[in-house]
Structure formats: C-alpha cells, structure tokens
Amino acid sequence: NAGVTQTPKFRVLKTGQSMTLLCAQDMNHEYMYWYRQDPGMGLRLIHYSVGEGTTAKGEVPDGYNVSRLKKQNFLLGLESAAPSQTSVYFCASSRQRRQKETQYFGPGTRLLVL
C-alpha cells in the first residue's frame, strides 16, 4: 500500500514550457486535490476532484489544468510555465467522511521555472 505517490519529485522548466505532474493513490479515495506551497504561505488549493471524470477550481487555478480520467490518478498540467509557478506541489486524497476525516498527502513535487 503505497498511499499517495507523485511523479516527478523535482523538475526544472524554462518559461513557456509545458509539463504534467502525476498523482496516484491506491486507497480507493473518491476525492483528490492539488495544492501548492510557497514560502510564508500555507497550502493553497489549485484544483480538486470529487470523483472520476470530475474536476473543479480551487483557490488559485489560473495557469493550471487538471484531469481525472481514472479514479486513482489526478494529473496537473502546466501549459506554459511561468516563474510565478515555481513552487512545491502536493497532491492529496481523501474519502470526505463527515467525521474523522483526513487528507493523505503525497511527498511533493518541487518545480523550478527559470
């Protein structure tokens, strides 16, 4: 049981390049999330998904797209990377229970955009 995994762990991009971050979970969770973490700021929600085939915008969605074609995978895409997207990206999943709820996070992807 690997939990939540993220690929790649680290990536350097040039401005304007595109890339896709992959998140996979093996806990059969319905809900998946993409966050970014920047110095002096908490984790901010980029996009989320409440089930296979669904996606929705979070707090900071601009410049990102997502897809959830399979329940276990949640992809985050950057079509044209900008230096402002330099950050650490975390994926999370959860069951969305009313009580005793928690999100399970992946180890993060560190992205540097030059």
Place this chain on the structure above:
Amino acid sequence: DQQVKQNSPSLSVQEGRISILNCDYTNSMFDYFLWYKKYPAEGPTFLISISSIKDKNEDGRFTVFLNKSAKHLSLHIVPSQPGDSAVYFCAARSFTSGTYKYIFGTGTRLKVLA
C-alpha cells in the same frame, strides 16, 4: 484574506517541556479542524483533529483545544521530543459547493532542543 492564521512562524522548546502551537480563524462556518505535521522533503501527515462541537481532543502526547467563541485553536505537545521538530500546519474545513474544502495556515516551525 487569510481565514486561518498561524501568527508564530517558529517556536523553540526544550526537550521534555510543553510545546504550544496556536491557530486563529475567522470563518464561524468551519466545522472541523486538523493539525498536520511536515518534515522536510515530505508531504504533510495527519496528526490530530477536532470537531467544532467539541472543545478538546487528546491522542497520546498531543492535545488539541478549540475555543469557538475566540475562534482559536491550539495544539499542545507534552512532553516535547526532538523527533517532534517539524513544521505544523493547522487546517480548517468548510462545506461549500457541495464538497468539503480545507484552508491551511502558514505553518509554525517547531524546534525541540535536546
């Protein structure tokens, strides 16, 4: 507008003493609060949570207190151990647009001195 605030970016405590981490929030509609612990180069991991209908929850050395009238949350670690050195995030949950969403604080870096 930061709905969840952790006003202390860092805290140092001697081993064996109590660590108290604080969190303030502004939205009275939050129904659930969580604390996460994060080590460098890892994703956040769930530590402890509390429902808005309770004022205290305890799990071993960790206790979370909720003061709804003051919109204040605190995490007590007793006794503190060097392995507790990490960044601690508080998070608050709200139910909007048919799903639960989480707002995270900016984190407090705890250093437990041996």
